[in-house]
Amino acid sequence: MKFHEMQPQEIAKAIQTDLQAGLSSSEVKKRREQFGWNELEAEEKQSALLLFFSQFKDFMVLVLLGATLISGLLGEYVDAIAIMAIVFLNGLLGFFQERKAEKSLDALKELSAPNANVFRDGKWVKIPSKELVPGDLIRFASGDRISADVRLLEVSSLEIEESALTGESVPTSKDISPIHEGNIGIGDMTNMAFMGTMVTRGSGKGIVIGTGMKTAMGQIADMLQSTETLMTPLQRRLEQLGKILIVVALLLTLLVVIVGVIQGNDLYTMFLSGVSLAVAAIPEGLPAIVTVGLSLGVQRMIKKNAIVRKLPAVETLGCASVICSDKTGTLTQNKMTVTHLWTSNQQYHVSGQGYEPVGSFYRNEKKIQPDQNEQLKMLLQFGMLCNHAELIQDKQHFRIDGDPTEGALLVAGMKAGYNKVKLLNEFKIIQEFPFDSTRKMMSIIVENRKGERFAITKGAPDVLIGLSESVLSDGVKQYVNLPWRKTLQTAVDSLAEQALRTIAIAYKPIHTKGRMLHEAEVEKELTFIGLQGMIDPPRPEVKDAILECKNAGIKTVMITGDHVITAKAIGKQLGILQPNSLVLDGAALQSMTVEALEEVVEDVNVFARVSPEHKLKIVKALQNKGHIVAMTGDGVNDAPAIKAADIGIAMGITGTDVAKESSALVLLDDNFATIKSAIQEGRNIYENIRKFVRYLLASNVGEILVMLFAMILALPLPLIPIQILWVNLVTDGLPAMALGLDQPEGDVMKRKPRHPKEGVFARGLGWKVISRGFLIGAATLIAFIVTYHQHPDQLAYAQTVAFATLVLAQLIHVFDCRSEHSIFSRNPFGNPYLVGAVLSSIVLMLVVIYFPPFQPIFDTIPIIPFDWLLIVAMASLPTFLLAGSFFVRKK
Numbered sequence: 034m035k036f037h038e039m040q041p042q043e044i045a046k047a048i049q050t051d052l053q054a055g056l057s058s059s060e061v062k063k064r065r066e067q068f069g070w071n072e073l074e075a076e077e078k079q080s081a082l083l084l085f086f087s088q089f090k091d092f093m094v095l096v097l098l099g100a101t102l103i104s105g106l107l108g109e110y111v112d113a114i115a116i117m118a119i120v121f122l123n124g125l126l127g128f129f130q131e132r133k134a135e136k137s138l139d140a141l142k143e144l145s146a147p148n149a150n151v152f153r154d155g156k157w158v159k160i161p162s163k164e165l166v167p168g169d170l171i172r173f174a175s176g177d178r179i180s181a182d183v184r185l186l187e188v189s190s191l192e193i194e195e196s197a198l199t200g201e202s203v204p205t206s207k208d209i210s211p212i213h214e215g216n217i218g219i220g221d222m223t224n225m226a227f228m229g230t231m232v233t234r235g236s237g238k239g240i241v242i243g244t245g246m247k248t249a250m251g252q253i254a255d256m257l258q259s260t261e262t263l264m265t266p267l268q269r270r271l272e273q274l275g276k277i278l279i280v281v282a283l284l285l286t287l288l289v290v291i292v293g294v295i296q297g298n299d300l301y302t303m304f305l306s307g308v309s310l311a312v313a314a315i316p317e318g319l320p321a322i323v324t325v326g327l328s329l330g331v332q333r334m335i336k337k338n339a340i341v342r343k344l345p346a347v348e349t350l351g352c353a354s355v356i357c358s359d360k361t362g363t364l365t366q367n368k369m370t371v372t373h374l375w376t377s378n379q380q381y382h383v384s385g386q387g388y389e390p391v392g393s394f395y396r397n398e399k400k401i402q403p404d405q406n407e408q409l410k411m412l413l414q415f416g417m418l419c420n421h422a423e424l425i426q427d428k429q430h431f432r433i434d435g436d437p438t439e440g441a442l443l444v445a446g447m448k449a450g451y452n453k454v455k456l457l458n459e460f461k462i463i464q465e466f467p468f469d470s471t472r473k474m475m476s477i478i479v480e481n482r483k484g485e486r487f488a489i490t491k492g493a494p495d496v497l498i499g500l501s502e503s504v505l506s507d508g509v510k511q512y513v514n515l516p517w518r519k520t521l522q523t524a525v526d527s528l529a530e531q532a533l534r535t536i537a538i539a540y541k542p543i544h545t546k547g548r549m550l551h552e553a554e555v556e557k558e559l560t561f562i563g564l565q566g567m568i569d570p571p572r573p574e575v576k577d578a579i580l581e582c583k584n585a586g587i588k589t590v591m592i593t594g595d596h597v598i599t600a601k602a603i604g605k606q607l608g609i610l611q612p613n614s615l616v617l618d619g620a621a622l623q624s625m626t627v628e629a630l631e632e633v634v635e636d637v638n639v640f641a642r643v644s645p646e647h648k649l650k651i652v653k654a655l656q657n658k659g660h661i662v663a664m665t666g667d668g669v670n671d672a673p674a675i676k677a678a679d680i681g682i683a684m685g686i687t688g689t690d691v692a693k694e695s696s697a698l699v700l701l702d703d704n705f706a707t708i709k710s711a712i713q714e715g716r717n718i719y720e721n722i723r724k725f726v727r728y729l730l731a732s733n734v735g736e737i738l739v740m741l742f743a744m745i746l747a748l749p750l751p752l753i754p755i756q757i758l759w760v761n762l763v764t765d766g767l768p769a770m771a772l773g774l775d776q777p778e779g780d781v782m783k784r785k786p787r788h789p790k791e792g793v794f795a796r797g798l799g800w801k802v803i804s805r806g807f808l809i810g811a812a813t814l815i816a817f818i819v820t821y822h823q824h825p826d827q828l829a830y831a832q833t834v835a836f837a838t839l840v841l842a843q844l845i846h847v848f849d850c851r852s853e854h855s856i857f858s859r860n861p862f863g864n865p866y867l868v869g870a871v872l873s874s875i876v877l878m879l880v881v882i883y884f885p886p887f888q889p890i891f892d893t894i895p896i897i898p899f900d901w902l903l904i905v906a907m908a909s910l911p912t913f914l915l916a917g918s919f920f921v922r923k924k
């Protein structure tokens with residue numbers, strides 16, 4: 034018999050699972066050995082060796098190797114070996130950079146791996162999905178992705194979207210009864226749930242019958258998800274730039290070689306110089322360093338609780354101009370406590386803090402017994418019944434498992450002395466209609482001991498008022514006429530004005546038995562019982578974060594399903610709501626076109642009582658206005674807006690799998706302040722990339738120009754090929770890496786957001802690269818000419834001086850690259866990595882010049898101390914000459 038044909042008990046027996054306790058840890062271990070991990074086999078990863086060799090397939094490296102071969106054939110063994118060594122070192126550096134980038138991306142994948150809710154050793158626990166084994170009992174709810182093949186045991190309005198398997202995008206509604214029609218397809222197995230499919234509504238529980246490759250998903254081999262690493266816009270631009278530079282460098286090389294040969298240099302030397310120059314001119318290390326820069330930034334973001342799922346988001350973050358944030362849990366703490374009750378025209382106050390179920394009830398400052406008041410009792414008890422939350426006590430600390438709103442209702446009932454288990458004995462739950470953010474309510478149907486049935490509905494008060502035909506007042510049902518409507522509305526408003534989140538409770542007798550009801554039949558003609566108002570304090574750090582964003586030119590918009598007045602009150606507390614800002618509610622949004630919304634959207638700071646579906650409209654309107662939008666979300670219905678936003682952000686704690694999968698960024702702590710940190714980091718990463726692009730390109734320009742000038746002036750070559758290669762590797766590589774670790778400049782959060790289309794050379798970068806590069810080249814040439822004049826018979830000495838000048842000029846220039854303003858605007862020794870990199874580059878340069886075994890290889894001659902004056906002066910010139918203009922401008 035197949036699993037879908039069996040009764041739950043039969044399945045449990047067949048697969049040997051105790052439905053009361055789940056699997057034991059020892060049993061799990063055994064089954065893991067038998068069935069393996071619950072994962073789809075991914076493609077083979079590139080081995081370390083392969084990665085190492087892939088470093089040498091670069092075009093320029095091949096040219097270099099060709100040059101080595103020619104040197105070898107011509108008998109220039111020293112040259113050949115030295116070039117080989119440098120190529121090897123270059124490859125090694127590239128290898129380590131790529132390994133590091135890959136490792137941190139792997140770590141990211143690990144962090145965003147899905148979890149499953151499993152019943153083991155008699156307890157519900159959350160584990161990584163990959164640890165599931167056949168026989169495990171798992172549960173899931175709206176927004177979850179099913180992590181194994183499952184035979185369903187319990188469902189509550191469960192609907193699952195199975196398009197990943199069947200191509201059918203309309204969700205299938207699920208039940209648990211056995212199916213006996215012989216041969217059926219996956220789409221018709223309504224009592225099964227399959228790995229990779231998505232719960233769009235309701236909740237369910239089931240027993241795992243297949244894991245890993247032994248699932249319906251595992252059988253479609255080509256479905257295996259290959260994780261694509263997208264390139265960021267900047268990476269793409271740099272790649273294009275790289276291509277242009279290759280052409281430019283090759284042309285220049287050709288020019289240098291031709292001019293050189295015409296002037297009587299021998300062909301071999303000119304060939305080698307040309308190749309070295311081309312190698313030096315092409316920033317082939319740039320893409321790798323950019324990747325490392327990005328991944329270092331990504332790691333810093335993880336430390337700040339932000340996980341980047343799509344690398345391009347790192348850059349887009351720096352461009353964000355609007356953050357649309359959920360209220361509950363992101364701006365506020367999502368720690369709810371009921372403080373006010375309202376029923377029969379009376380307001381009550383509840384004392385106590387947090388989730389500790391200790392507190393008293395007061396009316397007009399006088400303590401009362403809630404048990405004495407029939408209607409208060411109903412309000413509290415029904416709030417507990419229509420409720421999935423559980424209160425958990427760890428030592429002295431109380432916390433909620435489930436929805437905090439429901440947790441607050443549960444605790445309020447417990448303060449009055451009621452016990453949920455006892456209540457469930459009195460009222461049997463027959464049917465349930467789960468909460469969703471569009472209906473904004475939840476209902477259950479219960480049967481009491483006398484066999485009478487009635488529905489209990491709890492939800493947003495404005496919605497419930499509309500659905501009520503009567504209201505309970507001192508035990509009597511009164512028809513909801515206009516005055517009553519006003520009374521109820523005033524009661525809601527007065528709670529909302531105190532920034533309280535309000536929940537209304539209503540009920541209705543049910544006379545139909547024997548068949549399942551539809552929610553539309555139940556959630557109407559209700560009798561209103563009363564209100565519960567709960568506080569949800571703002572997160573303390575959010576107010577400052579919002580202000581910081583404001584200074585950075587980023588507007589914060591609150592989007593909430595909560596009541597307009599509650600939203601306004603919180604918005605005021607947090608500084609989101611400005612005196613002249615607009616508030617829009619879901620009803621208004623519903624009737625607006627995107628175009629109409631565009632007209633006003635820039636003035637709206639609070640959207641209240643919205644459904645998740647409205648978020649997409651808001652994103653679109655803002656984007657049409659030219660904004661780069663960051664949008665948060667957690668539920669299934671938030672996914673389209675998260676996807677459409679420039680930066681989709683999902684909640685790590687309350688977020689569903691679906692929301693996380695659509696997002697570019699996941700907040701581990703659900704905290705708004707983390708978005709701010711991520712944006713700050715995003716800006717910083719971009720600035721750091723600018724820094725080393727600037728450094729590397731200016732260095733390359735300097736190297737090319739010094740050679741080119743010398744050619745034009747009919748001078749001998751100021752640098753020999755091996756020296757150029759050395760500069761390219763050591764002087765350029767290490768400090769550039771260190772720039773990737775630089776701290777943000779003080780004003781990084783005081784600038785306006787960067788324009789997303791901004792080019793690589795925007796904001797004066799192009800000018801800085803050319804001018805500094807030009808000066809570095811000129812200064813090096815001057816040092817060379819002066820020295821050559823003094824020692825016309827010692828070309829190698831003049832070349833050594835030129836080499837030292839070039840290296841030093843770059844190592845001084847690197848400090849200038851740390852600031853968008855001037856080298857003087859920051860403490861030059863503020864980045865210890867950079868200081869370390871520069872010092873080691875200097876030491877390596879000295880070794881090449883003064884350590885005898887290296888002298889024949891690099892053709893260097895020890896420089897006499899006096900000449901260092903010239904070198905240092907010339908090397909400082911490029912940086913300080915133009916930095917001087919900083920003071921001129923500042924005045």
Ligand SMILES: Nc1ncnc2c1ncn2[C@@H]1O[C@H](COP(=O)(O)OP(=O)(O)OP(=O)(O)O)[C@@H](O)[C@H]1O
Pocket residue numbers: 358359360361362436438439468469470471473474475491492493494534535536592593594595596
């Ligand atoms: N578990 C629940 N049962 C019944 N009604 C609820 C429940 N949770 C929330 N509500 C009601 O539905 C409204 C909308 O809730 P929803 O979760 O969509 O938004 P929110 O959490 O208040 O705001 P945000 O979108 O900022 O997270 C709430 O204001 C509340 O009145």
Ligand SMILES: [Ca+2]
Pocket residue numbers: 359361470594667
């Ligand atoms: Ca919500």
